Amino acid sequence: MAEPFILINCKAFAEGMGNRGQLIAEAAETVMEESGVQIGMAPVYTEIHPISHHFRIPVFAQHIDGVAPGPFTGHVTAAAVRHAGAVGTLINHSERRLTLAGIEAGVKAARAAHLETVVCTNNDPTTAAAAALEPDYVAIEPPELIGSGISVCKADPEIIRRSVEAARRVNPKVKVLTGAGIQTGDCVRIALELGTSGVLLASSVVKAEDPAKVLRDLVSLVTVTRREG
Numbered sequence: 001m002a003e004p005f006i007l008i009n010c011k012a013f014a015e016g017m018g019n020r021g022q023l024i025a026e027a028a029e030t031v032m033e034e035s036g037v038q039i040g041m042a043p044v045y046t047e048i049h050p051i052s053h054h055f056r057i058p059v060f061a062q063h064i065d066g067v068a069p070g071p072f073t074g075h076v077t078a079a080a081v082r083h084a085g086a087v088g089t090l091i092n093h094s095e096r097r098l099t100l101a102g103i104e105a106g107v108k109a110a111r112a113a114h115l116e117t118v119v120c121t122n123n124d125p126t127t128a129a130a131a132a133l134e135p136d137y138v139a140i141e142p143p144e145l146i147g148s149g150i151s152v153c154k155a156d157p158e159i160i161r162r163s164v165e166a167a168r169r170v171n172p173k174v175k176v177l178t179g180a181g182i183q184t185g186d187c188v189r190i191a192l193e194l195g196t197s198g199v200l201l202a203s204s205v206v207k208a209e210d211p212a213k214v215l216r217d218l219v220s221l222v223t224v225t226r227r228e229g
Contacts, residue, residue: 005038006201006219007200009042010043025041041059058087060086061089061090067105078115103130118135118138124165175198177196178199
């Protein structure tokens with residue numbers, strides 16, 4: 001993904017499905033084209049195909065199981081979401097935690113299917129361990145701030161700084177995202193200044209009455225910075 005990268009996780013919110021989900025995808029596509037900021041979306045599995053085929057935004061799965069195609073009833077394979085149109089996947093989100101072995105298996109399965117990987121972590125030691133598995137991104141999200149309306153960028157900026165440093169000591173190539181309570185352009189600005197490549201967010205966009213308005217605010221300071229540079 002180009003930088004900066006904003007990834008919208010729709011979780012299993014009703015507002016992220018059907019016509020409403022497509023409204024969010026349309027808003028993401030519009031604001032991405034206006035601003036030049038890469039905006040992706042991680043919808044529920046059943047929305048991956050329609051969104052990836054009707055909108056020019058990168059679509060991620062919310063989770064994959066680290067198994068190859070085969071006799072694994074009920075599992076979601078990397079190959080399946082790739083076939084549906086996804087270009088990447090979240091792994092180990094705080095609402096879908098895995099063991100270290102499960103994370104490693106997921107990263108390997110995603111790599112084999114040519115999917116980009118975002119491994120979610122909750123502190124800087126975990127971020128370092130995740131970075132050693134060579135995903136494309138690690139995403140630091142303190143779980144106590146997820147859905148709280150309190151931005152990690154303002155409540156605990158040091159965890160972002162430490163996580164960026166920890167990840168790059170282990171793997172200089174890995175990119176870092178941050179999430180939890182991201183709501184405004186100021187949050188995005190702070191995240192980028194702390195060394196991240198973007199943000200992972202959910203309810204501030206998915207539950208917004210006007211997703212395009214929120215997205216324009218999120219990219220507003222990034223756009224200004226680019227113009228001044």
